[in-house]
Amino acid sequence: MRYRRGDIVERALGILDQHGLPDLSMRRIATELGLQPSALYHHFASKQELLAAVADELLDRGARAERDQEEWDTSVITLSHELRDAMLAYRDGAELVATVQAFGLGGRTPVTRLTAAVESAGFDAAFARAAAMTVLHFVFGHVSDEQTHRQANSAGAIDADPLVRADTASFDLGLSLILEGIRQRQPDSAKID
Amino acid sequence: MRYRRGDIVERALGILDQHGLPDLSMRRIATELGLQPSALYHHFASKQELLAAVADELLDRGARAERDQEEWDTSVITLSHELRDAMLAYRDGAELVATVQAFGLGGRTPVTRLTAAVESAGFDAAFARAAAMTVLHFVFGHVSDEQTHRQANSAGAIDADPLVRADTASFDLGLSLILEGIRQRQPDSAKID
DNA sequence: ACCTGAACACCGTTCAAGT
DNA sequence: ACCTGAACACCGTTCAAGT
Numbered sequence: 001m002r003y004r005r006g007d008i009v010e011r012a013l014g015i016l017d018q019h020g021l022p023d024l025s026m027r028r029i030a031t032e033l034g035l036q037p038s039a040l041y042h043h044f045a046s047k048q049e050l051l052a053a054v055a056d057e058l059l060d061r062g063a064r065a066e067r068d069q070e071e072w073d074t075s076v077i078t079l080s081h082e083l084r085d086a087m088l089a090y091r092d093g094a095e096l097v098a099t100v101q102a103f104g105l106g107g108r109t110p111v112t113r114l115t116a117a118v119e120s121a122g123f124d125a126a127f128a129r130a131a132a133m134t135v136l137h138f139v140f141g142h143v144s145d146e147q148t149h150r151q152a153n154s155a156g157a158i159d160a161d162p163l164v165r166a167d168t169a170s171f172d173l174g175l176s177l178i179l180e181g182i183r184q185r186q187p188d189s190a191k192i193d
Numbered sequence: 194m195r196y197r198r199g200d201i202v203e204r205a206l207g208i209l210d211q212h213g214l215p216d217l218s219m220r221r222i223a224t225e226l227g228l229q230p231s232a233l234y235h236h237f238a239s240k241q242e243l244l245a246a247v248a249d250e251l252l253d254r255g256a257r258a259e260r261d262q263e264e265w266d267t268s269v270i271t272l273s274h275e276l277r278d279a280m281l282a283y284r285d286g287a288e289l290v291a292t293v294q295a296f297g298l299g300g301r302t303p304v305t306r307l308t309a310a311v312e313s314a315g316f317d318a319a320f321a322r323a324a325a326m327t328v329l330h331f332v333f334g335h336v337s338d339e340q341t342h343r344q345a346n347s348a349g350a351i352d353a354d355p356l357v358r359a360d361t362a363s364f365d366l367g368l369s370l371i372l373e374g375i376r377q378r379q380p381d382s383a384k385i386d
Numbered sequence: 387a388c389c390t391g392a393a394c395a396c397c398g399t400t401c402a403a404g405t
Numbered sequence: 406a407c408c409t410g411a412a413c414a415c416c417g418t419t420c421a422a423g424t
Binding site for chain 1: 327373375
């Protein structure tokens with residue numbers, strides 16, 4: 001069989017969701033595709049590069065179309081929830097994204113969109129980027145914790161639904177703290193708009 | 194030779210700092226101590242447990258003594274900088290702490306101390322914990338980014354000092370956003386104290 | 387209590403060679 | 406362009422046995 005990058009990423013996402021990040025090895029991906037491990041190196045220079053492509057695809061699948069005419073803070077909230085939902089949609093999704101981030105790889109789409117939302121409130125580019133990174137660090141960290149603790153509790157017979165609701169509440173609370181901090185610095189001229 | 198847990202953690206910290214997290218293998222630790230790899234399993238049930246002990250030791254070394262009689266926000270700022278400095282003091286320190294966190298392991302000392310600081314401002318325990326986690330996620334994420342980009346730039350002949358200063362400024366900015374968000378929710382009764 | 391020796395079941399990556 | 410086959414240099418973990 002002959003594959004393209006997209007086919008390999010697709011299969012990797014399947015392994016991730018069904019068996020988790022520890023089982024997402026080059027050899028496992030190759031075997032499931034009926035390939036020799038070395039064949040993957042025709043498509044990706046390294047495992048890190050492959051994982052970055054998988055993480056980007058995972059995040060892309062959670063991204064909705066641009067909705068303009070929104071308040072900047074509504075945009076930030078929406079984008080943050082899209083990121084959270086995208087990572088929660090796949091087993092170990094947050095850990096994968098964190099790993100790719102630690103490599104210094106991964107697409108810049110999330111930070112770009114968050115930065116644009118903050119800039120639309122009238123902030124300069126440097127502040128907007130720092131504020132966007134603060135939101136992003138919170139989102140990645142919170143969702144990572146959520147998935148870690150959900151995995152720990154999935155052994156028992158605990159109903160997951162109340163946990164998800166509690167996680168969502170603390171997610172919204174943490175996010176609102178950062179948003180309020182940003183609002184406090186908003187230039188007066190922009191508040192009128 | 195006969196070793197105790199502390200000796201093994203000590204040697205692991207040395208390998209981490211000199212060779213980085215990817216080289217921190219059970220076999221490498223054992224070899225450097227003149228042991229068989231299997232000997233380590235007398236002291237630690239798994240590599241994850243060993244890494245958790247290493248991360249806790251790393252964070253402990255950056256912790257100063259309790260200083261009472263401080264404003265709550267000064268305490269949060271000081272604790273955050275101590276955590277940052279502790280992770281920056283060792284190569285791949287932030288990535289190690291993040292890995293241990295993703296296992297659901299690692300000591301609760303940082304979150305406990307941050308929560309106590311926020312509670313001292315008059316907040317209830319649930320809010321204080323959520324606020325402390327928001328700070329913690331920001332600190333871990335920011336320092337992780339710092340170390341990732343510093344490693345990327347250390348190949349070139351760039352002077353690191355201006356970068357460190359810029360990182361510190363954006364760290365302080367992000368932290369101040371969260372603190373301002375917390376202040377906005379402060380109960381009126383507590384503001385007088 | 388602490389360690390050895392040997393084994394099991396894996397890894398990521400390279401590279402010449404095939405079609 | 407895409408893949409095979411074989412090899413290299415590693416992993417974490419288990420377990421009987423030693424002292």
